[in-house]
Amino acid sequence: MTSRSSQATARPSTEGRAVARTQTLLQGENGVGTVRKTTLPGGLRVVTETLPSVRSATFGIWAHVGSRDETPSLNGATHYLEHLLFKGTERRSALDISAAIDAVGGEMNAFTAKEYTCYYARVLDTDLPLAIDVVCDMLTGSLIKPEDVEAERGVILEEIAMTEDDPGDCVHDLFAETMLGDTPLGRPVLGTVDTVNALTRDRIARFYKKHYDPTHLVVAAAGNVDHAKVVRQVRRAFERAGALTRTDATPIAPRDGARTLRTAGRVEVLDRRTEQAHIVLGMPGLARTDDRRWALGVLNTALGGGMSSRLFQEIREKRGLAYSVYSYTSGFADCGLFGVYAGCRPNQVHDVLKLCRDQLDQVAERGLDDEEVGRAIGQLAGSTVLGLEDTGALMNRIGKSELCWGEQMSVDDMLARISAVTPDDVRAVARDVLTRRPSLSVIGPLKDKQAARLHDVVA
Amino acid sequence: MTSRSSQATARPSTEGRAVARTQTLLQGENGVGTVRKTTLPGGLRVVTETLPSVRSATFGIWAHVGSRDETPSLNGATHYLEHLLFKGTERRSALDISAAIDAVGGEMNAFTAKEYTCYYARVLDTDLPLAIDVVCDMLTGSLIKPEDVEAERGVILEEIAMTEDDPGDCVHDLFAETMLGDTPLGRPVLGTVDTVNALTRDRIARFYKKHYDPTHLVVAAAGNVDHAKVVRQVRRAFERAGALTRTDATPIAPRDGARTLRTAGRVEVLDRRTEQAHIVLGMPGLARTDDRRWALGVLNTALGGGMSSRLFQEIREKRGLAYSVYSYTSGFADCGLFGVYAGCRPNQVHDVLKLCRDQLDQVAERGLDDEEVGRAIGQLAGSTVLGLEDTGALMNRIGKSELCWGEQMSVDDMLARISAVTPDDVRAVARDVLTRRPSLSVIGPLKDKQAARLHDVVA
Numbered sequence: 001m002t003s004r005s006s007q008a009t010a011r012p013s014t015e016g017r018a019v020a021r022t023q024t025l026l027q028g029e030n031g032v033g034t035v036r037k038t039t040l041p042g043g044l045r046v047v048t049e050t051l052p053s054v055r056s057a058t059f060g061i062w063a064h065v066g067s068r069d070e071t072p073s074l075n076g077a078t079h080y081l082e083h084l085l086f087k088g089t090e091r092r093s094a095l096d097i098s099a100a101i102d103a104v105g106g107e108m109n110a111f112t113a114k115e116y117t118c119y120y121a122r123v124l125d126t127d128l129p130l131a132i133d134v135v136c137d138m139l140t141g142s143l144i145k146p147e148d149v150e151a152e153r154g155v156i157l158e159e160i161a162m163t164e165d166d167p168g169d170c171v172h173d174l175f176a177e178t179m180l181g182d183t184p185l186g187r188p189v190l191g192t193v194d195t196v197n198a199l200t201r202d203r204i205a206r207f208y209k210k211h212y213d214p215t216h217l218v219v220a221a222a223g224n225v226d227h228a229k230v231v232r233q234v235r236r237a238f239e240r241a242g243a244l245t246r247t248d249a250t251p252i253a254p255r256d257g258a259r260t261l262r263t264a265g266r267v268e269v270l271d272r273r274t275e276q277a278h279i280v281l282g283m284p285g286l287a288r289t290d291d292r293r294w295a296l297g298v299l300n301t302a303l304g305g306g307m308s309s310r311l312f313q314e315i316r317e318k319r320g321l322a323y324s325v326y327s328y329t330s331g332f333a334d335c336g337l338f339g340v341y342a343g344c345r346p347n348q349v350h351d352v353l354k355l356c357r358d359q360l361d362q363v364a365e366r367g368l369d370d371e372e373v374g375r376a377i378g379q380l381a382g383s384t385v386l387g388l389e390d391t392g393a394l395m396n397r398i399g400k401s402e403l404c405w406g407e408q409m410s411v412d413d414m415l416a417r418i419s420a421v422t423p424d425d426v427r428a429v430a431r432d433v434l435t436r437r438p439s440l441s442v443i444g445p446l447k448d449k450q451a452a453r454l455h456d457v458v459a
Numbered sequence: 460m461t462s463r464s465s466q467a468t469a470r471p472s473t474e475g476r477a478v479a480r481t482q483t484l485l486q487g488e489n490g491v492g493t494v495r496k497t498t499l500p501g502g503l504r505v506v507t508e509t510l511p512s513v514r515s516a517t518f519g520i521w522a523h524v525g526s527r528d529e530t531p532s533l534n535g536a537t538h539y540l541e542h543l544l545f546k547g548t549e550r551r552s553a554l555d556i557s558a559a560i561d562a563v564g565g566e567m568n569a570f571t572a573k574e575y576t577c578y579y580a581r582v583l584d585t586d587l588p589l590a591i592d593v594v595c596d597m598l599t600g601s602l603i604k605p606e607d608v609e610a611e612r613g614v615i616l617e618e619i620a621m622t623e624d625d626p627g628d629c630v631h632d633l634f635a636e637t638m639l640g641d642t643p644l645g646r647p648v649l650g651t652v653d654t655v656n657a658l659t660r661d662r663i664a665r666f667y668k669k670h671y672d673p674t675h676l677v678v679a680a681a682g683n684v685d686h687a688k689v690v691r692q693v694r695r696a697f698e699r700a701g702a703l704t705r706t707d708a709t710p711i712a713p714r715d716g717a718r719t720l721r722t723a724g725r726v727e728v729l730d731r732r733t734e735q736a737h738i739v740l741g742m743p744g745l746a747r748t749d750d751r752r753w754a755l756g757v758l759n760t761a762l763g764g765g766m767s768s769r770l771f772q773e774i775r776e777k778r779g780l781a782y783s784v785y786s787y788t789s790g791f792a793d794c795g796l797f798g799v800y801a802g803c804r805p806n807q808v809h810d811v812l813k814l815c816r817d818q819l820d821q822v823a824e825r826g827l828d829d830e831e832v833g834r835a836i837g838q839l840a841g842s843t844v845l846g847l848e849d850t851g852a853l854m855n856r857i858g859k860s861e862l863c864w865g866e867q868m869s870v871d872d873m874l875a876r877i878s879a880v881t882p883d884d885v886r887a888v889a890r891d892v893l894t895r896r897p898s899l900s901v902i903g904p905l906k907d908k909q910a911a912r913l914h915d916v917v918a
Contacts, residue, residue, distance in 0.1 A: 055844070055848070056848060095767055103834045103838060105841015107845070124845060154778070158735065158781050158783075158803055160734075162783065164734040165627065165737075166627075167624055276620045276624055278624075306561040307567070308562075321617070323617035323621050343621055345620055382564015382586070386515055386583060389515060389848065391848075
């Protein structure tokens with residue numbers, strides 16, 4: 001597949017401008033792409049993965065800003081801004097933006113998370129120059145017109161209402177709040193009705209100016225792409241917007257730090273007249289740079305990552321107590337979460353929680369057996385390779401790697417790290433993470449007596 | 460891309476058994492796959508699309524059975540059975556089935572619709588023989604043990620409860636009921652709590668025996684697959700189960716017929732304490748074999764198929780009245796539906812409905828302008844080609860084509876049909892479909908006065 005390499009190749013600029021540094025980070029073969037990186041004067045990073053066997057390309061721009069960069073009164077500003085960047089520039093109206101990508105059958109969207117925001121378009125390779133032009137224009141030239149801010153406020157309030165109507169989704173927001181409280185990481189990405197109603201055009205415009213400097217952005221493209229051409233087109237688009245003038249600027253470093261979450265034994269219940277109770281039981285996990293994340297990945301897979309996992313077998317397969325049950329990890333720069341989700345009818349909440357708790361306790365004490373570890377390693381390895389066929393997934397991988405780790409890891413290296421996990425590694429990480437005292441978030445119509453008993457689960 | 464071809468190549472069986480007929484239906488080039496079909500003795504069809512540039516394969520089996528094949532008291536049996544086929548055979552327990560695919564990182568799932576059921580696994584190409592063995596074993600050798608029927612009843616009741624908690628999803632079930640009433644097509648795929656509680660092991664087992672005969676199945680595989688090998692492995696698996704003994708059996712023909720839906724002006728409201736009201740406004744559409752479906756596809760795309768579509772622009776972009784708003788078509792063998800969905804806060808329901816109705820009326824009267832038609836054609840064509848990179852989508856295309864149309868259409872032919880649509884074609888289909896009197900389904904917390912006014916919208 002690929003092998004790591006890092007020859008820096010300083011290239012003379014053909015147009016007599018400041019020199020851009022280009023490196024080949026990963027050399028592709030056997031259907032895996034070659035990953036290259038250029039840092040443009042102005043501090044803008046461009047990473048590409050070239051996979052000539054496909055006919056499509058996904059182009060994205062990652063911004064080093066997420067809801068954790070918001071003060072309490074700015075909560076929701078990152079996401080609000082993400083919406084507003086679709087509303088128009090000097091060169092294009094909102095309709096021009098969407099019509100340009102729709103007309104070629106492309107898919108354009110964006111997502112805002114706690115630590116980053118990403119805008120992307122997936123198109124046929126022949127339409128890549130168009131996608132680059134449109135997405136770069138949106139990012140560098142948004143007008144943020146007052147009337148658009150007002151219209152979009154309504155859209156975001158609808159989005160909040162829609163999310164509230166999906167308890168299996170918003171229980172994860174509740175769990176973040178349970179674990180992290182009223183802190184930047186604990187607050188919801190969408191903001192609240194109150195904060196969204198209070199945000200002004202000027203505050204959002206200032207937020208834009210502050211966080212969309214080229215030094216805060218990573219451009220990523222994957223698929224049938226030519227690195228040099230992508231760099232040239234991106235450079236032209238950013239220069240046109242006057243955005244690469246600080247030639248000595250250097251890219252912002254990945255977030256770092258380490259933080260110990262002390263949350264333990266908290267229970268949060270949102271009373272809703274839903275059919276199911278939606279539950280997350282979890283505890284502090286690992287930061288995304290933690291070396292034990294590979295072992296935690298294996299643990300998570302065996303515990304709740306598929307139909308053969310322990311939780312699925314015990315709760316759904318053997319007893320029919322839930323339709324959806326799984327575990328997951330979230331890794332942030334400085335901390336992380338480990339959680340188990342289940343949705344079940346309210347009268348079964350205690351049975352389901354007892355089974356979850358039993359499994360967590362058993363694995364914390366004894367780890368997993370060799371067969372489970374082997375299967376989980378196979379599952380992670382196979383799904384990693386299967387994930388390489390989608391240019392959107394490739395773009396996400398290289399863009400997020402650059403922004404969050406400041407480096408690229410080859411697929412071979414990833415597979416080697418996964419395969420190297422031993423039952424002892426899993427036992428060690430289980431003994432650490434799964435013995436942390438859990439907290440619990442529930443959305444559903446629990447009776448008072450039932451709700452009172454929830455505290456026993458996290459005792 | 461591909462060109463149509465239909466040389467039937469009768470092949471002598473190498474093993475002295477009854478002869479299987481193999482045809483090359485579409486000849487692939489330029490990254491588009493070659494489609495081949497073999498009908499095995501016993502009436503089992505196997506279609507494959509070979510795309511050597513990928514490293515994965517998706518293997519699926521389509522059964523010619525859906526909820527429209529259920530009597531009222533059997534409602535939910537097709538879907539219940541789909542769950543039970545994962546529960547084990549003589550050779551494999553439920554855990555064996557899921558562990559086999561999990562261990563190689565594959566993705567295995569199934570879906571039940573009103574006219575078909577599909578089981579599939581997506582794996583690395585080297586794991587295709589395993590996927591074939593597991594999926595064929597599930598389909599031909601399910602034990603349907605009484606204790607599994609009981610455990611799975613709980614899972615399905617949870618699935619029904621989960622769906623009820625997602626009003627943006629279940630409003631589509633409500634719309635089908637509004638339009639089609641208490642008929643096989645109008646009833647929900649999942650069944651109801653009452654029908655699921657009443658289904659017995661014996662009735663489900665009889666349903667299985669009746670509907671999973673090889674003549675009712677289509678096997679489909681796409682990706683880096685070898686047609687002859689797939690046929691050999693499938694044949695071996697089915698013969699092992701004693702399922703190909705009726706050597707003179709012929710495959711079941713696609714469903715056909717034509718039916719005029721006379722539903723008009725109905726309003727159904729489900730009162731729920733949700734944040735948004737979830738709305739579907741729609742009318743009878745076209746059957747999936749209707750030649751005007753290409754023009755309706757263009758109309759649907761321009762009206763509500765993307766961010767540049769009329770409904771998105773009028774309701775979300777300009778006025779911020781909804782987050783999610785789109786139109787869609789459903790085509791069945793003998794009839795179809797055309798619908799517009801929007802989710803918005805209850806106090807905006809009437810504004811949103813008025814805007815939807817105005818757009819439908821305007822387009823019914825005047826059609827679309829040339830630019831809109833051109834953009835919609837580009838959008839459909841581009842997304843069709845972009846859809847070819849996913850082996851799961853390819854498997855779905857050839858499997859569903861074989862089952863529902865009894866023929867394969869090349870991508871070139873599809874693109875030609877899309878591109879041939881003229882503004883006059885769109886005007887004609889709009890004048891027919893969009894002038895049909897609409898009906899309306901709403902889930903949400905409407906006040907009585909608001910609910911009463913809904914009848915004006917469908918007047």
